[in-house]
Amino acid sequence: MDTIAYIRYYLYYVASFLRYIVSFVATKLEKYPTEVKVAAVISVLCGFTIVVIFIRMLFMSGSRKNLRLLREHTEETYVDAMKFLLSDEAPEQMSREEICQLFGLDPAVNPEPLKKAKEKQVFAEVFYELFINDKSESVRMGNIHTMLEIFGIPEHLEKEVSLSAKRNKVNALNMIRAYGLSISPWIINKLLNSKNLRLQRLAMYTVIVSSSDSSMDYFETEFFDKNSCIKDEIELAYSLNRRRKAGLKLPNLARWAHMHKREFTQCLFVRLMRRFNQVEYCDQLKDLFRESRKKKLIEEISRTWGYLHYVDGEQMMIDSLLTQPDDTKVAILHALTRFGTGHGLDALLDGFHHSHNPHVRYEALRCLYNYGTEGRKAFDKLELEASEEDSKYFSFFHNPITLAKVRLDREQAYHPSMETVLNG
Amino acid sequence: MWLTIYYIFCYLIFTYTLALIVTYVIMVFLSRRTRQKLEINMPDDNTIKFLLRGSPLTPAVSVIAPAYNEEVVIIDCVNSLLQLDYPDYEVVIVNDESTDRTMEILIEEYKLIEVPYDIAMRVQSKPIKRVLKSTDERYSRLVVVDKVHGGTKADGSNAGINVCSNKYFVCTDVDCVIEPMALYRMMWHVVNSPAPMIGVGATMLMSNGCTVQDGRMIKAEVSNRPLPMFQQLEYMRSFLISKLGWSAINALPNISGGFGLFDTDIAVKSGGYDPASFAEDVDMLLRMVTYMKNHDLDFRLAMVPEACCWTEGPGTVKQLFRQRTRWARGLFEIVSNHRKLFFNPHYGPIGALTMPYIFIFEFLAPILEMLGFLFMLWLTPTGGVNWRSAFVVFCMIYLFCLFISTAVIYNDYKIKAVNWSSKRMNYLKLMVASILEPFVYHPFQTVCSNIGYLRFIRNTRAVWTPIQRQGFKKKDQ
Numbered sequence: 001m002d003t004i005a006y007i008r009y010y011l012y013y014v015a016s017f018l019r020y021i022v023s024f025v026a027t028k029l030e031k032y033p034t035e036v037k038v039a040a041v042i043s044v045l046c047g048f049t050i051v052v053i054f055i056r057m058l059f060m061s062g063s064r065k066n067l068r069l070l071r072e073h074t075e076e077t078y079v080d081a082m083k084f085l086l087s088d089e090a091p092e093q094m095s096r097e098e099i100c101q102l103f104g105l106d107p108a109v110n111p112e113p114l115k116k117a118k119e120k121q122v123f124a125e126v127f128y129e130l131f132i133n134d135k136s137e138s139v140r141m142g143n144i145h146t147m148l149e150i151f152g153i154p155e156h157l158e159k160e161v162s163l164s165a166k167r168n169k170v171n172a173l174n175m176i177r178a179y180g181l182s183i184s185p186w187i188i189n190k191l192l193n194s195k196n197l198r199l200q201r202l203a204m205y206t207v208i209v210s211s212s213d214s215s216m217d218y219f220e221t222e223f224f225d226k227n228s229c230i231k232d233e234i235e236l237a238y239s240l241n242r243r244r245k246a247g248l249k250l251p252n253l254a255r256w257a258h259m260h261k262r263e264f265t266q267c268l269f270v271r272l273m274r275r276f277n278q279v280e281y282c283d284q285l286k287d288l289f290r291e292s293r294k295k296k297l298i299e300e301i302s303r304t305w306g307y308l309h310y311v312d313g314e315q316m317m318i319d320s321l322l323t324q325p326d327d328t329k330v331a332i333l334h335a336l337t338r339f340g341t342g343h344g345l346d347a348l349l350d351g352f353h354h355s356h357n358p359h360v361r362y363e364a365l366r367c368l369y370n371y372g373t374e375g376r377k378a379f380d381k382l383e384l385e386a387s388e389e390d391s392k393y394f395s396f397f398h399n400p401i402t403l404a405k406v407r408l409d410r411e412q413a414y415h416p417s418m419e420t421v422l423n424g
Numbered sequence: 425m426w427l428t429i430y431y432i433f434c435y436l437i438f439t440y441t442l443a444l445i446v447t448y449v450i451m452v453f454l455s456r457r458t459r460q461k462l463e464i465n466m467p468d469d470n471t472i473k474f475l476l477r478g479s480p481l482t483p484a485v486s487v488i489a490p491a492y493n494e495e496v497v498i499i500d501c502v503n504s505l506l507q508l509d510y511p512d513y514e515v516v517i518v519n520d521e522s523t524d525r526t527m528e529i530l531i532e533e534y535k536l537i538e539v540p541y542d543i544a545m546r547v548q549s550k551p552i553k554r555v556l557k558s559t560d561e562r563y564s565r566l567v568v569v570d571k572v573h574g575g576t577k578a579d580g581s582n583a584g585i586n587v588c589s590n591k592y593f594v595c596t597d598v599d600c601v602i603e604p605m606a607l608y609r610m611m612w613h614v615v616n617s618p619a620p621m622i623g624v625g626a627t628m629l630m631s632n633g634c635t636v637q638d639g640r641m642i643k644a645e646v647s648n649r650p651l652p653m654f655q656q657l658e659y660m661r662s663f664l665i666s667k668l669g670w671s672a673i674n675a676l677p678n679i680s681g682g683f684g685l686f687d688t689d690i691a692v693k694s695g696g697y698d699p700a701s702f703a704e705d706v707d708m709l710l711r712m713v714t715y716m717k718n719h720d721l722d723f724r725l726a727m728v729p730e731a732c733c734w735t736e737g738p739g740t741v742k743q744l745f746r747q748r749t750r751w752a753r754g755l756f757e758i759v760s761n762h763r764k765l766f767f768n769p770h771y772g773p774i775g776a777l778t779m780p781y782i783f784i785f786e787f788l789a790p791i792l793e794m795l796g797f798l799f800m801l802w803l804t805p806t807g808g809v810n811w812r813s814a815f816v817v818f819c820m821i822y823l824f825c826l827f828i829s830t831a832v833i834y835n836d837y838k839i840k841a842v843n844w845s846s847k848r849m850n851y852l853k854l855m856v857a858s859i860l861e862p863f864v865y866h867p868f869q870t871v872c873s874n875i876g877y878l879r880f881i882r883n884t885r886a887v888w889t890p891i892q893r894q895g896f897k898k899k900d901q
Contacts, residue, residue, distance in 0.1 A: 132474040174467060227618045234476070
């Protein structure tokens with residue numbers, strides 16, 4: 001009997017068995033009232049579902065055990081070689097033969113070391129785990145690509161992306177992006193138009209890493225504008241960084257800040273400009289600063305100008321300081337401190353005197369304290385003249401613990417050198 | 425006349441039971457939907473860690489833990505919190521004027537000194553006496569707040585909110601052991617949401633019977649003792665079916681006070697925790713939702729089953745009785761204080777679905793069960809019970825309870841929510857618990873709930889009696 005006939009027979013058997021159960025229950029319950037019938041049917045359904053769930057768990061447990069064993073075997077066989085390949089000790093450019101030797105393979109005897117898809121998947125996962133947790137100074141991507149080719153991983157991942165379940169697609173795309181592998185355009189185009197948001201976004205981020213085209217028009221859609229979140233920014237920053245490391249040109253991010261309507265999306269691109277030092281496009285933010293009514297956007301533009309030392313924007317910021325909301329005021333005060341041109345000193349004093357918000361006042365003092373010799377003089381003078389209520393702001397600066405732990409803006413992680421500037 | 429009332433009552437109860445079954449089945453399907461969504465949207469731990477650790481955009485978190493007379497567990501607790509794996513967080517321990525050596529132990533162990541701190545009393549709490557920080561660089565994340573005794577956890581949490589400096593805060597208990605990756609997993613939902621995420625819930629489990637070393641969970645096990653075993657099953661059912669299900673439609677009614685993440689700004693704007701409340705966690709979440717809806721702001725609530733927190737539950741019947749009567753009072757309070765949300769579509773799915781569900785199936789259930797039991801007792805000697813039909817109905821309820829427990833175990837198995845030391849053994853214990861639960865544990869709970877309701881109605885003064893801590897070291901032995 002062939003397989004299809006067997007399955008058909010099996011299904012027929014199951015169906016007739018179920019029909020028998022239903023008719024048996026129906027006949028037995030014929031004389032009972034409706035509520036008893038309902039209760040009996042629910043009981044049978046519950047019992048049946050419990051059995052099905054347990055059988056399913058039994059099968060799943062078997063396949064999980066196999067997978068675990070396969071993983072253990074892969075780790076035992078290849079993990080040391082993988083670690084060496086990721087370490088700083090690995091030679092700059094290793095040949096195919098050298099890598100085969102490292103992994104204990106003989107291409108003449110065994111040209112395809114991993115034959116089954118499961119084996120390749122487990123191998124890829126084990127290496128991915130090591131790769132993203134790797135802290136070595138410089139990873140030799142050339143060696144990694146050669147090793148992946150030897151084990152047939154790129155083809156396997158491409159197959160996973162195009163044919164497997166969504167969860168596996170996501171995992172495969174994550175790996176492709178991390179390794180900077182190229183992928184067939186027809187597969188990626190299909191994913192770029194996917195209905196699933198996660199897949200669509202991941203496809204975008206994967207293309208960014210390796211695409212030679214810097215137009216990236218998929219960011220111009222309203223769909224991106226509507227659904228963008230912090231995670232998009234994190235992933236975009238990561239992909240753009242990989243792109244920059246690969247020596248490819250970065251797109252003009254200020255253009256997208258203009259193009260989108262949602263404040264969050266606009267801020268996202270302005271922050272990314274800061275992240276990728278796009279000083280050359282700062283000019284394009286001037287009209288946004290002047291015309292926009294979005295306070296968060298103005299705050300982000302001020303920060304960006306400050307970090308990128310775009311001194312042309314200083315006067316605009318000084319002029320608008322007192323009319324801005326509190327958070328924006330703080331961002332402007334920080335930017336003026338970073339410029340340190342001397343023009344911003346009066347604005348910092350205004351920030352302290354004309355604000356009612358304790359946070360703004362404290363930040364204005366902090367900026368003054370860090371504004372060179374002139375700033376420190378003004379700070380000392382203010383401290384001498386401070387009223388009893390104001391003196392609490394100054395007490396922070398004389399306590400060694402609080403001064404050392406003064407919270408720096410999160411964005412300063414982009415520019416660690418500013419830490420020293422702010423701490424004096 | 426009496427016969428008509430009898431029939432109406434019987435059919436009402438039967439319809440109620442059917443409605444409850446249908447609701448639970450819907451919950452199981454909704455939890456399945458959330459689980460499937462998580463499978464796609466939640467990458468593996470390594471990827472989450474890699475993306476969030478390396479980014480300056482990862483939001484900072486304050487972990488707040490109020491403590492009152494916790495000298496036995498305080499060091500383990502602080503060590504556990506300081507060992508969390510997250511790039512930017514602070515630990516705020518609030519000492520509620522303990523009468524034992526809690527504060528002295530903290531000062532000695534972490535070399536704390538008083539520091540000037542500008543505290544804006546953003547939410548109501550008893551005055552803060554001093555703020556202390558460590559002179560040791562290793563404990564730079566630690567902030568200890570010493571405040572005037574408030575007598576409730578809510579008051580301590582509010583003091584912590586006043587001191588915390590981050591956009592998000594996590595509220596926890598000192599006896600909790602948090603999984604190291606929990607913050608990462610919760611934060612992934614925050615950064616992955618286009619709308620502001622105002623609250624993220626995690627899975628709470630019982631630490632009774634588990635092995636904890638240096639504030640870390642070494643061996644996760646279901647306790648061999650019956651009370652913690654029943655509670656473990658109950659917790660898992662609540663978190664892995666009910667809350668997971670509600671989160672599918674953004675209608676999560678509760679983020680546990682034991683371990684939950686909140687948006688500080690929204691929590692402050694909605695008044696923080698209510699120190700007078702018996703269900704301060706549900707109360708605050710509902711006020712946050714009300715605030716967002718009243719201001720026409722979009723928001724999200726999420727439940728992360730993979731983020732686990734282990735807490736010590738009542739080990740004796742007396743302690744359990746106290747806890748459950750307090751919870752019942754809390755439920756009554758929620759139902760009466762937030763009645764404007766009931767069937768009110770203005771408050772979205774929480775108003776239209778969750779609150780009616782809480783009222784009909786959680787609040788009324790113990791009352792109806794008690795009535796049904798008394799009715800049965802009255803009918804038995806009069807010969808008014810058809811035992812064959814009663815047996816079929818009983819079978820239905822019993823098998824349905826088993827089905828729900830099986831679904832819980834299946835969800836846990838699929839999500840890999842809990843890292844059990846031995847899946848087979850622990851699932852077996854849970855199944856045994858689910859077989860016995862309807863006869864032993866559930867009737868006890870019903871009695872506790874009814875007594876709690878009565879106490880609320882009679883306005884009996886309740887005293888906050890914390891569980892007698894055993895400490896992790898004793899538990900290990």
